[in-house]
Amino acid sequence: MLQMIDNWRTYDPSVEVMVVSRSPVGRLQPELDRRGIPWMNLEFGSWVLPQLIVSPEDVYRTARHDFLATKSLVRLIQEFGPDVVATNTIVAPWAALAAKMVGVPHVWFPSEYGDDHEFAIGVDHTFDDLGALSDLVVTNSAALKTYLSRWIDDSKMAVLYPALEFSDLAHRVKDTPPDWTNPFSALPDTLRVVCVGRIAPSKGQARLVRSIAQLKRQNVRVEVALVGSARDHDLTSIRLLIDELDVGDRIVLTGETANPFPFIAAADIGAVVSVSEGFGRVTVEYLAVGKPVVAARVGATPELVSDGHTGLLYDAADDSALVEALLAYHRDPALLAAHGAAALAGVDEIVNRNRLPAIVRQIEGCVAAGSAPIERMPHLVLSWMTLPATAQRMFADVGALVDPHDSVTWTVGSNLARPLRSVRRTAGRIARRVVPRTLRNGWRT
Known part of the structure; x- marks a missing residue:
């Protein structure tokens, strides 16, 4: 989002932006201050969550916060008088609802499918509302656009790739902290694989660990650096699997890092093993460092990786396919080098696809046309109408109904x-x- 704002302000220096973020203050707000962008925080919940809120007390309290946040956003829109309101995540629809109530055009920038999350009002109702509350829906890949076309008219959608900037790549590759160590050994006949991303079931690291164990049984040496953060239970789970399969000598968990490029540069290939990808930013980062990509043929990955040219794509449903892809690069160093060169040569074309100026022109068209009237009551609002019953259950549970x-x-x-x-x-x-x-x-x- 920050890079999109930066690019937008470069493209049109007259554009004014205000950001509404969720309480409490985190890492976003200092970056906004550094850019001179005004912001305010609100307390609100999500309609897409890792785990659904089920207790009546929590449901009622969260809905109250969401309703109050929507009212605050209505007042803010009325006072600030923006030409357009934008929402940058699928998990918080409150600005979209407020914009529709005031009659200001709304643009939604969805960038994910919602994997590993639960939908409070269901997947169908969520994405149906996403389209109904928006005058333009801008996805981060053609694959996500196709997915959302089940619920949203294609004429209302566009594609904008995330802003990617590699002008300082050489510096980022060499910018290692003082305590940095190469996670890979110097042993010969070894394929070195880096996998950057949050460690979670949907990201597929467990499948990669099992593949390394199978290769170890075949006396094929493949080493992996798993670079990324993890929730405590996910970190415990992946460590237990590594120990169970006896691949602790082949796999390193580096933890989270602000700069993954030294790890990418130290590897031979990059792996993307998630079961779905809205865009797959790290995929392009692998290519930019000249690393072939081994990836599941899901989501936006086939848009970014040319199978057999800049990497190898495998069937996510085939447990042996990832092993075969890794074996192909281990057995054929010439193939590895050729794909790496092609990856480096083709990254500029990816970076220059689906650029911001075309989207800005579409947004300006939405502003000129005005906010389209909503044709039906959003499912989200209908769900709020059940809250009196929720409140009654809550009071009954605590013995307050007398x-x-x-x-x-x-x-x-x-x-x-x-x-x-x-x-x-x-x-x-x-x-x-x-x-x-x-x-x-x-x-x-």
């Missing part, structure tokens, strides 16, 4: 108020007999 007429407080208060009610009724009757109607009406006014 009849106030049965309480001691109600009985005592009612008895104490009885004389006051009698006095009020008597005073009312006297006033109606003595005070003229016109004067009584004036008192009421």
Whole structure:
């Protein structure tokens, strides 16, 4: 998102941007400050989550935050007066809803399928709303555009590749921290593989570990550096698998790094083993360093890797296919070198596809046309209509649903108020007999 903003401001210096982010302050806000971009934080939840919120109390509290965030965004849009509102993630639809309520064009930039996540209102309803609340949907790959076309009219969609900048690549390759060590050995007849990305089931590192174990049983030496962060349970899971398959001498877990390029440069090939890829930024980074790519034939990867020319694609459903692809490069150093040279030569063409200027022109067209009227109530709003029932279940669970007429407080208060009610009724009757109607009406006014 930051790179897109930078490129947009370079392309059109007159553009003004304000960013609304989720509380608390993290690593994004200092980058916005450094660029002089105003921002504000709001507390809100997500409709796409790693794990669904199920307890009535949490559902009700989160929905309250989301509703209040939407109201705040409505006020912000009205005060800021933007020409267009953009949403940069599929997990938070509140700005899209607020923009539609105010009547300002909205552009959605989805970049993922939602793997490893749960959809609070279901996949169909989520992506259906994504299209209904947007005047333009800009995906980060043709593959994701095709996927979303099940729910969103093709005429409303466009493709914009993530901003990729490799002008300082040589510096980034050499920019190693003082404690950096090469994760690969210097042993001969060894294929060195780097796999950059968050360690998670959908990212496929477990399949890569099993492939290395199979190659080890065949006396084929392939070493792997897994570069990336992981949630605690995912890190524990991958470590247990490495120990179970006895491949600790072939696989290194480096942890997260701000600069993966030294690891990429130290490898022979890059691996992309996830079961789906919205774009696969690291795939292009491998190619830019001149490394062939071994990747599953899923998502946007076939758009980026030319099978048999800049890398080898394998069938994600075939457990032996990844092993065969690694074996091909291990057995044929000439093939490895040829594919590496082709990768380096072809990366500029990828970088120059689907550029920002064409998208800016489409956004300007949306601004000129205005926000399209919504044809139906969003499924998201319909889901909010179930919240009174959710609140009732919550109160019942904590024993707060009682009849106030049965309480001691109600009985005592009612008895104490009885004389006051009698006095009020008597005073009312006297006033109606003595005070003229016109004067009584004036008192009421």
